[in-house]
Amino acid sequence: MAFYVVQFLTGLASAASLFLVASGLSIIFGVTRIVNFAHGAFYMIGAYIAFTLTERLSGAFGFWGSIVLAALAVALIGVIVEMVLLRRIYHAPELFQLLATFGLTLMVEDLVVLIWGPDDLVGRRAPGFKGAIDFFGQNIPSYDLFLIVLGPVVLGILWLLFQRTRWGVLVRAATQDRDMVAALGVNQKWLFTSVFAVGVFLAALGGALQIPRDAVHHAMDLRIIVEVFVVVVIGGLGSIVGAFVAAVLVSELNAFGILIFPKISIILVFLVMAVVLIVRPWGLFGKPEAAARKTPGLTVNPWRPLTSNERLAALAALVVAATLPLFAGNYALTVGSEIAVFVIFAVSLHFLMSVGGLASFGHAAYFGLGAYGIAFLAKMAGLPMIVCLLLGPLLGCMGAAVFGFFAVQLSGVYFAMLTLAFAQIVWSIAFQWVSVTGGDNGILGLWPSSWAASPSHFYWLALGVAALVTIALRAMVFSPFGYALRATRDSLLRSEAIGIDAKRIQWTAFVIAGTTAGIGGALFAYLKGSVFPDNLGISLSVDALVMVLLGGVETVSGAVIGAIVYKALNIWLVSQTDLSKLVLGGFIVLIVVVFPKGIVGMLEMLVQRRRKSSPPGSPLLAKPIESAE
């Protein structure tokens, strides 16, 4: 019995940091409507800076002073980020904001290694809380008890801040209607900056407080951000009380899940999240979001089928691509095959996010499931390649069917966060369930049958599949299903009012996109000859998003061109520098700020501008909040 009590208390102690970070994310989202992906990065920097400061400053005052000082320093960094970067993109679609803050995260991951090195750092114990308390033969670290008390205290302080100060009243008002707050004479800019600073302060404090419990390392950002997303989805985005309750819930599920499913404890959290989403899609303490402001705004020009000239051009490009084996060497062909695989992947995501208006942040899950499908079929069942290629993607299809069912219950940022959380869950299973998936070592030795073994044959295979997939998905845009899907994207309410079963259409689109990604993953497994958890990791999901955004969300050709440019650039970059994440992150931030319409969008704009003298501002860029009316 005592053991369970201790386990419960450990859970409560973990909840403290989780609550701090989640409440910060919630506060920032409430006012700025930005889901700050970089929140995990701020948490991590908080821990690193606190580590350095506690090493330098001695004594009890030095330790606690360091913790607070670290959080303040990171809050200052947050203010700079807000003023330099976020202020430029408040009016951009949500997706771009998530992406920009993700770019920041990538940069921070490399910077942290540059400054503090790649090794885990073990910090000082907290003065006054070094020992443990004996509880019927079980030890409870006294620092844990401190954290258990701290959580409710912070909750109380935040409550007072929001209920009893003018700043709090303004923040709550801005959460509901920021334009009206401005129309009453409040300077939104500084309100946003101060809110961001408070949110980042909480995240950094959460990180700094972890150092007596856990080693500081450069992957702690992604680990916390996924948990935080789960917490705010369960608790309700924008609710601080919700963040607290959900943080406790998730931490306890983790603490006891380890006892029940030691290998795949994360399943339990997932199940709870699924139940919450079915019963209350906006979270336990959240409020249903008015359906008005959503992802659309991405597509401004209506789509049209290709003209015959454009078809010829596409065919010509395909023919040229098919001649590559005639003059290129094996390395170039392997790179070519990889690019073709990523074209499949990017096109599948493009279908979901541009045609369906559902921006998935975890699309790699279905790519990776397709790859693992191949591994299971080929290694365990020993099936021939052609059968594997036909059946392997079904694993992606099944994953998409299960997760998609829940995901399409939500929209906008909730959808993005949920898909990300699902992908991370799949990744955790692949990583933790060593007996089935091989864990970090992956599954090796998947080689194509002899008919596809030579690089040129494999290249033709990949190219052919990529072409077929692209044509099929593009044809689907102009099918009755495509019309219905685009209707649900443009207005969920109106499409339902004319008899479209919107959720079902979106679910179908999700499954189609997932299956297609699975096809890409299946080919990828054969191309690499192996499968690793990274094949379904977050960075791959984001790669896909960047490809689509880089090329331009508004056209299918954008996804294709984005995949080619990005993948080629990426392969080249990795061969050139160790700091590829830093460069890539900076690149993503740059795209979002400077080229929000992507390569193809830019080209089209140039062409249009030549046709007629430029219209007064692009409608996408000049689309502020006024569309509410």
Added chain:
Amino acid sequence: MKLTVQDLNSHYGPAHILFDIGFEVGEGEVVALLGRNGAGKSTTFRSIVGLVAQCSGRIMFEGKDVSARPTHEIVREGLGYVPEERRIFTDLTVEENLEVGRQPKRPNAPHWTREKLFALFPNLGEMKNRPGGRMSGGEQQMLTIARTLMGNPSLVLLDEPSEGLSPKIVEQMVEAILTMKKEGVSIVVSEQNLHFARLISDRAYIIERGRICFGGTMAELDARPDIRDAHLSL
């Protein structure tokens, strides 16, 4: 002049909404902006306070050009705005709603306190701690005006204050607007309801399809039944 609007043009995306709007408001004057649904009354107000991204023209408030300034700065100059949709903060109590509107005293404008506003709108005083979301339409309309007055404006843009209100509340509204005028607040009130406008206004402009097509005193408007019938639905 308190407020001068010249050559105001506004667009929503590709749509041109306002065409060379111009009008003036004198010190302490109540001016009505009359027009049908969709004529451009609300867009005119939104453009003046800087809530329309694509707009051009000159807006002089108390001798200063405010046309290029951000919304909050314009409002802080003493130009209050009461939106048509009321836009009460539904999660905030009556008192908290007023707090959001609070700004420092201004030398050239009447100073409003909570007590004074609760005297002006007695209903609000009885529900200080009620969330804005649980008030009737009429109460919300009073709150949105009181909230703007907390900023101690010297001029208020009132967008359709009588819309959707019961006759009894409309009467109270007339009283309140006349009190504001007596205190020295200049007012521009947009209206579809000529009877309501007549009770409070010194002068009127008529706006139709984004253009001003009449400007004059109420008596001058009454002398031109043709204009009245052509541009206002009665």
